[in-house]
Amino acid sequence: MSEKKVSLLEGFKAFLMRGNVIDLAVAVVIGAAFTNIVNAVVKGIINPLVGAFGTQDLDNYSSCLRGPCTTDPATGQMDGIEILWGSVLSATLSFLITAAVVYFLMVLPMAKYLARRAAMQAAKEGVQETLEVSELEVLKEIRDALVAQRGGGAAGAGGPGGGGEALPGRDGER
Secondary structure (H helix, E strand, O other), X not given: OHHHHHHHHHHHHHHHHOXXXXXXXXXXXXXXXXXXXXXXXXXXXXXHHHHOOOOOOHHHOOEEEEEEEEEOOOOOOEXXXXXXXXXXXXXXXHHHHHHHHHHHHHHHHHHHHHHHHHHHHHHHHHHHXXXXXXXXXXXXXXXXXXXXXXXXXXXXXXXXXXXXXXXXOHHHOO
């Protein structure tokens, strides 16, 4: 039974030490901190801009679905059914701002960086492939020259126009 606990704990430790779990934890912490910034932008900039046309706080925008939608001061209860669409609008704006900042400051630059890196890697592979093809072509030319020299040099080795110098190891020469 203690073996199961040890293996269970080891499995849990391995799970926690995986890179994607750590990355996710960091993303959640940064996202929580970033939420405060977005909320401040919505309350400090967006709400006053909307306030130029109506109330400054988006949460005050609402519609009454049924009844007079008045609050009883004694009990604090609402008469009627109120739809708080200003809160939904505020949350939607917060989401859109967060999504835009994440896209334009994180996703788009990372995509451009990865595309540039892939293009550089492809160019490097293309140069390497060209070098390999060039080396292969040079080796084929050397082979063809040696074959031609041996074929043409056997008939007139050493004679005028007989194919040039003798290769080492031919006819006992070194």
